[in-house]
Amino acid sequence: MRVKNLELNVALIAHDKMKDQMVNFCYAYQHILRNYGLYTTGTTGKRIEEGTVLSVHKLASGPLGGDQQIGAMIVTEDIDLVIFLRDPLTPQPHETDIQALIRLCDVHYVPIATNLASAEIFVRALDNGDLDWRKLRKKHS
Ligand SMILES: O=C(CO)COP(=O)(O)O
Numbered sequence: 001m002r003v004k005n006l007e008l009n010v011a012l013i014a015h016d017k018m019k020d021q022m023v024n025f026c027y028a029y030q031h032i033l034r035n036y037g038l039y040t041t042g043t044t045g046k047r048i049e050e051g052t053v054l055s056v057h058k059l060a061s062g063p064l065g066g067d068q069q070i071g072a073m074i075v076t077e078d079i080d081l082v083i084f085l086r087d088p089l090t091p092q093p094h095e096t097d098i099q100a101l102i103r104l105c106d107v108h109y110v111p112i113a114t115n116l117a118s119a120e121i122f123v124r125a126l127d128n129g130d131l132d133w134r135k136l137r138k139k140h141s
Contacts, residue, residue, distance in 0.1 A: 008080040008132075009037035009038070010079070011083070011084070012039070013040065013044055013062065013070065013083070013085070014044045015062075016090075019044060022083075022085050023047050023052065024051075025116060025123075026054060034053070037057070039079065040056045040059065041061055042060055043062075045057075063094045065097070067097040068100065071097075075108065079110060080110065080111075080134040082101070082113070083113050083122065084113070111125075
């Protein structure tokens with residue numbers, strides 16, 4: 001049996017048109033995701049909890065500052081992987097917050113998947129232990 005690993009935390013965020021995709025993704029990988037601390041923007045988290053067995057920590061809704069709250073957690077090394085299913089075809093009122101979040105991932109060496117194809121690879125990598133190096137980074141931060 002796998003020991004629950006709360007040392008690594010995953011952020012899950014989806015724009016409105018991508019929320020069904022996010023719920024389906026979380027449903028398919030809930031056996032992996034349930035082993036990690038899960039942090040979401042507000043509406044994404046609500047949808048994930050309605051559609052899966054997962055419990056998540058819900059922050060503010062994205063347009064109201066949720067992306068910035070996740071960004072602050074990245075700065076303190078409290079987020080180790082970001083799955084952000086962005087809608088590339090719809091302008092967002094908080095585009096600057098979105099860009100800031102992506103930038104902080106690059107600053108702090110946090111892997112970020114912005115579409116389903118990369119999300120699947122990353123979640124399997126997480127399960128394989130490929131992101132365990134993040135624990136060392138947290139330890140020394
Ligand atoms: O807008 C978002 C990310 O930029 C997502 O926010 P919600 O999960 O609250 O819809």
